[in-house]
Amino acid sequence: METGENRHKACIDAEPITSTTRVRAREGSAHMSKADERLKSWGDFMRAVHEAKRGNYRSAREIVERVRARSGDAAVAMQRRELWRVIQAGKAK
Structure with missing residues (x-):
């Protein structure tokens, strides 16, 4: 079991969570949470809709x-x- 001091040191040494680390985790992970998967799918869907309204149906x-x-x-x-x-x-x- 870790002591409080060791646990704190591990938290300090860890990479801070930012929007880019979340995106990296989302893209690189084969095990995306259902909530993240839905959010990504909805974002992709709406991006495709906005592009299609401008005439680009590729997405x-x-x-x-x-x-x-x-x-x-x-x-x-x-x-x-x-x-x-x-x-x-x-x-x-």
Whole structure:
């Protein structure tokens, strides 16, 4: 068991947690927490929506292909509908 002094020294020697260490941990770790995974997925989704509203559909296509690889064609259809619905939101009909 560590004494209080040794535990404190280990905390001082550790790399401080910053946004870049969180990103590095997120990208390099195969075991992302569910909350981090959802946050990253939502960020990717919204980034794809914003880019698609500007005419760049590349990110949206990448998301669709990831869904196809992970979940199959039925999930792809749902993902496409959801992306398109959010992309079209706020536009005049």
